[in-house]
Structures are given as structure tokens and as C-alpha cells.
Amino acid sequence: MKFFYQNQGPANPIEIKRNFMRASNYPVSSSFWTEFWSEGHTTTFGAQLPANYQGELQAHWRRWAERLKDNELVFDLASGNGALPCLLQSISQGMKVNLYANDIAKIHKLERLTQKGITFYEETDSTQIPLPEGSVNHFVSIFGFEYSEMEPTLSEVKRLLKPGGTFNVICHHSQSKVVTEAHQMSELLKQLLVSNVLNDVRQHTLNKSPDKKQLLDRTITKKIQRLKQDFGSAIQFSGLNQLFKKIYTTQLPEQKIVDEITLYTVQCENQIRRLFHLHSSVLNEDSLESFVSISERLGFKNISGKLVKENNDVIGINLSFSNLLSC
Numbered sequence: 001m002k003f004f005y006q007n008q009g010p011a012n013p014i015e016i017k018r019n020f021m022r023a024s025n026y027p028v029s030s031s032f033w034t035e036f037w038s039e040g041h042t043t044t045f046g047a048q049l050p051a052n053y054q055g056e057l058q059a060h061w062r063r064w065a066e067r068l069k070d071n072e073l074v075f076d077l078a079s080g081n082g083a084l085p086c087l088l089q090s091i092s093q094g095m096k097v098n099l100y101a102n103d104i105a106k107i108h109k110l111e112r113l114t115q116k117g118i119t120f121y122e123e124t125d126s127t128q129i130p131l132p133e134g135s136v137n138h139f140v141s142i143f144g145f146e147y148s149e150m151e152p153t154l155s156e157v158k159r160l161l162k163p164g165g166t167f168n169v170i171c172h173h174s175q176s177k178v179v180t181e182a183h184q185m186s187e188l189l190k191q192l193l194v195s196n197v198l199n200d201v202r203q204h205t206l207n208k209s210p211d212k213k214q215l216l217d218r219t220i221t222k223k224i225q226r227l228k229q230d231f232g233s234a235i236q237f238s239g240l241n242q243l244f245k246k247i248y249t250t251q252l253p254e255q256k257i258v259d260e261i262t263l264y265t266v267q268c269e270n271q272i273r274r275l276f277h278l279h280s281s282v283l284n285e286d287s288l289e290s291f292v293s294i295s296e297r298l299g300f301k302n303i304s305g306k307l308v309k310e311n312n313d314v315i316g317i318n319l320s321f322s323n324l325l326s327c
């Protein structure tokens with residue numbers, strides 16, 4: 001698959017600009033997830049949630065885990081670096097729960113999860129899980145189920161769920177605050193790259209002429225002010241402040257500054273790809289209707305979809321069903 005961005009070599013701002021013009025044809029792949037997980041993040045929210053899920057998202061799984069019984073097999077779909085199995089493990093301490101997970105990407109330090117007793121299938125699509133029929137008691141997922149194709153994934157769930165087994169997942173929803181914020185961040189990062197301000201900073205570093213430096217200073221200030229005007233407080237989550245702090249308040253050698261700018265540019269590009277993937281996976285009224293009709297066709301019962309809220313904001317949708325007990 002050909003990316004519209006290539007990660008090799010230093011970023012070329014003109015190419016970046018040109019590529020953004022073709023952004024509507026963004027292809028989706030897993031390599032940008034592999035890169036993200038290789039940075040060691042716990043959850044998909046990266047530095048914003050460094051430990052693990054908190055608040056209502058954590059509370060949901062605490063309530064859910066109360067029904068767990070000893071020796072049951074719980075499978076987390078599209079687990080990333082294993083946030084949910086790790087959370088479930090800490091919640092269900094004292095119980096013997098068999099935790100399994102998959103992800104289409106390569107994950108960070110697989111042996112770390114294996115040592116904790118979690119069986120992880122990396123580079124494995126949720127539609128093709130290498131377990132025998134009827135071996136799973138519970139499927140769970142947090143912002144993961146919706147990333148794979150719905151019908152083949154639900155068919156795979158049907159194949160693997162034991163009679164009486166359950167499915168309980170939290171997905172991105174079109175009304176969610178998380179999705180709105182992700183959209184804003186994606187627009188901000190695109191604008192940041194298109195404005196060429198990172199190239200101005202690079203030129204500012206390399207240029208020896210004080211006049212030229214002063215001119216570039218003014219250009220950079222103007223462009224950043226414009227971004228602040230258009231995107232307000234979102235800029236504080238873009239990592240730009242940290243980049244500027246690093247390159248302007250520490251005495252880094254020229255080449256190190258250029259490297260930092262290149263690294264940040266590549267990280268922005270990857271984040272845009274991940275956010276694009278998020279947007280193409282968000283559940284809306286149509287996809288929820290499909291979820292219900294496919295689940296009914298597969299014979300699942302007690303099919304339900306409930307918005308997950310925190311401080312009155314929608315932050316996701318909780319989908320669930322159960323598999324019929326055999327007679």
C-alpha cells in the first residue's frame with residue numbers, strides 16, 4: 001500500500017503541502033499504529049492518559065468485571081499496547097481470569113504482556129483470530145472493535161463465543177466529545193504543516209544573518225498567533241509548546257534542533273493518519289443500524305447500545321449482546 005506520506009528521510013515541507021492537497025484519498029494501514037505503540041504509550045490517548053483509562057471509562061470496566069467468574073477467557077479486540085487487559089487484570093486481582101488480546105499492529109515489548117500472563121496476538125486482524133470455535137467467554141474492546149470491518153468481525157465473534165458468552169465494547173460515536181476534539185486536532189495539525197511554520201523555524205536555526213533571523217522571527221510569531229486564533233486552547237495538546245521549549249530554552253546544537261523539528265513533523269503526520277483512521281471508524285446512526293441487524297442475523301440476544309457520558313458529555317457508545325445458551 002502506498003502512503004501519501006513517507007516517513008523515511010527528513011520531511012520536505014513543499015511535499016507535505018502538496019500531499020495535503022490529496023488528503024481526501026488517505027489510505028488506511030497499520031504501520032502508523034505500530035509506530036505509535038512503539039513509543040510506549042499505554043492507551044490510544046498517549047501522553048494525555050499516561051497510566052491507563054480513568055474516570056467513567058475505567059468505572060465502566062469495574063462494573064463490568066463484577067460479573068466475571070474464575071477461569072473465564074476474556075478477549076480484548078484491537079488492544080493496542082494492552083491497556084484494557086492490564087486494567088482488567090488489576091481490577092480482578094485475586095481471580096483467575098485468562099486474558100487474551102489482538103491487534104493488527106505490532107505492539108511495544110510483547111514480552112511485557114506475556115510476563116503478566118496476557119496472551120497477545122499482534123499483527124492479527126480482528127476478523128481472523130487464531131483460537132478454536134467456542135473458546136471465548138467474553139469479548140471486550142475499548143475504541144478498537146469499530147476499527148475492523150463490522151460484519152466479518154461479528155462473524156468471528158460468533159464463531160468464537162461460547163454459548164452464554166457476552167460481547168461488551170466501547171466505541172467512538174459521532175456525537176462524542178472525543179471525536180469532536182480529534183477533528184479539531186487533526187485540522188490544527190494539517191494547518192500547522194501547511195503553514196510551513198516548522199520550515200521557518202528550521203531556517204531560523206540555520207540562518208546566520210541577524211536581519212533574516214529577525215524577519216523569520218516575525219513570520220513565525222505571526223503564524224503561531226494565527227493558529228492560536230483559529231484553534232484556541234487545542235494548541236496546548238499539539239506538542240508544539242514542548243518543541244519550542246526544547247529548541248529555544250536549551251542550548252541544543254544546530255543539527256539536534258533540525259532533527260527535533262523533523263521528528264516532530266513526522267509525529268504530526270502520523271497523528272493525522274491515526275485521527276483520519278479514527279474518523280473513518282466512528283459509529284453513526286447508519287453503522288449502528290447495521291450493528292443491530294448483523295447481530296440479530298447472527299442470532300445474538302439482548303442487543304443494546306448506550307451512550308457513555310462523563311460530565312454530561314458523550315465520550316463513546318457501549319454496545320453489548322449475549323450469545324444464546326445452547327439447549
Ligand SMILES: C[S@@+](CC[C@H](N)C(=O)[O-])C[C@H]1O[C@@H](n2cnc3c(N)ncnc32)[C@H](O)[C@@H]1O
Pocket residue numbers: 030033034042043044045077078079080081082083084102103104105124125126127141142143144147148149
Ligand atoms: C484507537 S486504537 C485503540 C487501542 C486500544 N484499544 C486502546 O484503547 O488503547 C485502535 C487500534 O485498532 C487497531 N486496529 C485497526 N484495525 C484493526 C483490525 N482490522 N484488526 C485488529 N486491530 C485493528 C489499531 O492498530 C489500533 O491499535
